[in-house]
Amino acid sequence: MTTQTDPSPRTSAAGGDGSRERAPQAGRPWAIVAGREVVVRLTNRAFLVSTLITLVFIVGIGAFSAWQSGRTSTATVAVTSQDAGRLVSTAAAAAKAADSSTEIEATTLSSEAAARSALTAGDADAWLHQGSNGSWVLTSTDTPGGSVQTALADAVRSEALSANAAAAGTSVEAIERGTVLATERLDGAEDNTGAIRLATLAFALLFFMAAMLFGQQIAASVVEEKQSRLVEIIATAIPLRELLAGKVLGNSLLALGQVILYGAVGLVAVSFTDLSGLLPGLSAAVVWFVVFFAVGFFALACLFAVAGALASRTEDLQSTTSPMTMVLMLVYVIGFTVTGTALKIASFVPIMSVVAMPGRILSGEAAWWEPVVALLLMLAFAAVTVVVGERIYRRSLMQTRGKMSWREGLKASDA
Template identity: 50%
Template sequence: MTTYFFGFLFYLAAVLLGAALATSVVEEKQNRIVELIASSVPLRSLLVGKIVGSTLLALAQMALFCLVGIGGLVATGEQDFLADISSGLGWFLVFYVVGIAVLACLFAAAGALATRSEDIQSTTTPVNAITALVFIVGVTVSGNVREILSFIPLTSTVTMPARVLAGETAWWEPAAALGLSIAAAVLIVGASSRVYRRALLQTDRKLSFRQAMKLTD
C-alpha cells in the first residue's frame, strides 16, 4: 500500500508538472518570446530557472499533500502509524526532489522540440512513457527485483522509501541509492540541456531528441 501511495503521488506530480512545463516552453517558442529572452539571458540559465521553479512548486504541492495526510492521521488518533512512516516519508521527499528535477528537464527539452501546441503530445510521449513505467514497475515488483530497482535512478524514488518503511534496508542503502540518483541526474540534465538549447530556437519544424542532439549550439 505504501509503495502504491509513493508511486501514485510521484506519477501524478510528474504528469501535471510535465504538461504545464512543456506547454509553457512551446508557447514561448511559438510566440517568439524566447528569442527576446535569449538575447539577454543565456538559454542554460533560462532552463535552470524553469527546473528550479518547477521543482519548488512540485515540492510545495507534495508538502501540502503530506501535511494533509499527517493532519488526518493526527485527527484520527493514528500517531503511532505516523511515527512508523516518518522515516520512509522523509526519504521519499528527498528522492522525489531529485526525480522531479530530472523529469522537469526532460519535459522542458521535449517542449523545446515542438513548434506548435499540437506537437506537445508526440514530443512528450517518450518522457510520459518513462514516467508511467516508473510508476507501474515501482508498485508491482517485489522481492529481489524491488531490491535491485531501489538502486536504479527514478525507480528508486518509489521503491527505496517503501523498503525503508518496511525495514528492509541497511543504513547505507538509501544514501547509496540517492548518490546514484544524483549522479544519473547530472548526466541526464546535461544531455537534456543540450537538446533544450539546440532545439529552442528552431522554429521551422518539429524535432526528435536524436535530431536535436545533432544540431550545434
C-alpha cells in the same frame, strides 16, 4: 566635430549557448525566471483549485478512516434457550475484550416461530439454535457479519471443548496443548503489509500526479514561447541556459512544496486512524520520499523542458513528451506491484527509486546505507540528465524547421 562613442557594452552576436545579442542584465536572470514561474503558478486559479481539491481528498480519506475505526455497530442475536443465551453472552464478552467494532447482544424469544418472525421483520440479525443432530446453527436472512460469526463460533467451540474435556477427565488446556500456530517476524516488528502497500501506492500516485502536472506545464510553457517567437526576444536579454535553469528551478520548487504539503497533511490524517502506530516509520519514509522526489523531479523537469523545445507547436507535445510519460507510467505500476528481489533492484534504479526505496524503508527491508547509495545514483543520473538536456535544449529551442526528434536535437549545432 567630435565623434561620440556608445558607452554601453555589447555581447557577441552569437554566444556559445545559442543566444543572440543581449543587453546587460542586473541580478541573476535564472532567479528572475524562477520567480516569474512561481508567481504565474500561484496566481493560476486552476492550480490553486486542484491543490485544494487534493487536500480535501486527503483529509476526507483520513476523516473517513477515523470515523470507521471509531464506529461501533450492534448485532442482535435471537435465542430461544438458556444455553444459546449463555453462548451469545460469552461471544459478546470476547468481542468486547478484543476491542471489536461490533457489539453482540441477545434477545430472548419464546419460540422458534417468534425467532423466524424477528429475522423476517429485521428485529434480529441472526438466530442461534440447535439443529436436529444437536449441533449449533446460526440462521440469518443474509450472511452474518464476519466478526459476529467468528465470536459465536469461538464460543461454541470453547463450550464443546470444555464439555468433552470434562467427559474425558482432562482439561481444555491439555487437549489444546500444541495445537496453536503462532506467527512472528524475524525482526520482531508487526506485520503491516496492507498498510505498507497502501503507503507505497500513495507514494507512486503522488509522484505520478506531480511529475505529470508540472512536467507538462513546463513543456507547454516552452513550446508556447517558441511558437509565439517570444523566446527570440528573451534570448537577446538572457542566456538560454539561464532561461532553462529558471523554468526548471521554479517549477521544481512548486512541485516540492506541493508534495511536502500533501505529505504533512497525510501524516496528520494518519495520526487520527488505527494506523497511527506506523507514524514513526511512515514519517521517515515520507522524508526520504521528499528527498528522492526533489532530485528525481529536477531531472524530469529538465527533460520536459527539452520536450517543449523539440516541439514546434502545442500539438507536438504528445509525441515529444511520450518517453517521460512512459517512464512515469512504468514507475507508477512497478512501484507498488513488484516485490522481493525485483523491488530491491528497482529501489536503486534512478526515478524508480523515488517510489521503491521509501516503500522498502517503511517495510524495514532497507539497510541504512541503501537509501544513501540510491540517492547518490539518483544525483549522478540527474547531473548527466541536466548536462545532456541543456545541450539539446539550446540546440533545438531556436530551430524553426518543425518538430525535432531527441536524436536530431542532440546532433544539431548551436544556433
